[in-house]
Amino acid sequence: MVIQRFLITLILVLTVASGFFSTPLKAEEAKAKDVAEEGPDKKEREVRKIRKVPHTHDEQGGHEEQHEGIVRISKESYDLLGIETVKVTPSSPKEYIRTTAEIQFNANRVFHIGPRVPGRVVDIFADLGDEVKKGQKLAMLDSVELGNAVSEYLISKTNLSVQKAHFEREEMLWKKKVSSEREMLDAKSAYLRAKAEFEAAENKLHLFGLNEDDINTLRSETHSITAFPLLSPFSGTVVQKHLALGEMEEPSAQLFTVADLGVLWIILDIYEKDLTKINIGQEVKVSVSAYPDIYFPGKISYISDIMDERTRTVKVRVELDNNKRKLKPGMFATAEIATGGALPGHKELIIPCSAIQNYEGGKVVFVAIGDYSYKMKEVRAGNESNEHVEILEGLTEGDEIVTKGAFYLKSELQKEMLGHDHAH
Structure with a gap:
């Protein structure tokens, strides 16, 4: 009986001692962890924390959103990245003169x-x-x-x-x-x-x-x-x-x-009815099939004083900057001249080029859907200038699209979907 009491007392003492020593040990470990988090990688961890997309629903729901192209970010991420949005509104498209021609050498060079x-x-x-x-x-x-x-x-x-x-x-x-x-x-x-x-x-x-x-x-x-x-x-x-x-x-x-291939020419045939819409120095956008997504800037440098009696057209020379050597004499090209007027009775959706992202062979934009959430939508683009692009399909009037930070949202969506694929 005495022995039994002794054993019980010994067990209690050991239990208390174990708690006494383990508590400081855990405290030290926690302190060490806090110190480590204050190290040089703290900023990187903050970026990871910001990148992480919070979910307020179960994991299965999150996977469904990934497949739907939805990205969620925190308010902290929103503020830090400076995400900007604009509402899509229809506008009257500019009138263009469009014609085709062949790129030529600069005859003076x-x-x-x-x-x-x-x-x-x-x-x-x-x-x-x-x-x-x-x-x-x-x-x-x-x-x-x-x-x-x-x-x-x-x-x-x-x-x-x-x-x-x-x-x-x-x-x-x-x-x-x-x-x-x-x-x-x-x-x-x-x-x-x-x-x-x-x-x-x-x-x-x-x-x-x-x-x-x-x-x-x-x-x-x-x-x-x-x-x-x-x-x-x-x-x-x-x-x-x-x-x-x-x-x-x-x-x-x-x-x-x-x-000298640094400057090339393209000779356009402009109809008589359009002569009042063009001037020396007017800007021209030129595209070729080899680079369908690139517009090459040019300027009208000469308007002929003679009209072709058979075709009722006038020769117009456009000089093209070709310092990057992408254009080749002999290429067929399409030229567009913005006349400054608007087409009556026509409306189209025009958005900033910064909103467009290339994704899996197509073009996408991110539409705000509330609560710092953004849905990726595929679009079909039309005419494009240096700053704006026409949207033919994929958006509707009133959509609020991301114009700054779209690349970040695309990257996050790709990471989320990649992580989901690895999990399976």
């Missing part, structure tokens, strides 16, 4: 390069697609005619030196009354004739494409006096090349085409 005299190709320095600078050598040709021209130049240069010395001598003698005036004038005439022949021979070499440095080195033993270069007239891109080593080329041949 394209040059066909060929030899001025017959010659055989002995070296090629440029290839298709190369970016070349003004004055850069594209190829070298060897020409018998150039050899003859160089010989004429060297002979005329020597003759000029001789005739100049003779004239200076006769002029000195005439001033000293040693020789007659007639002898001095004859020497002067011969000198002027030699000078004219030399200048003509030098100009002929320039026509072959030789510059001053080339001409000054004609007497060099290592310099070929029968070869001449083909030079690029300006900086641009080699877009055509029609020559090979050893080929004999004539002056009519177009061996290279160099073009």
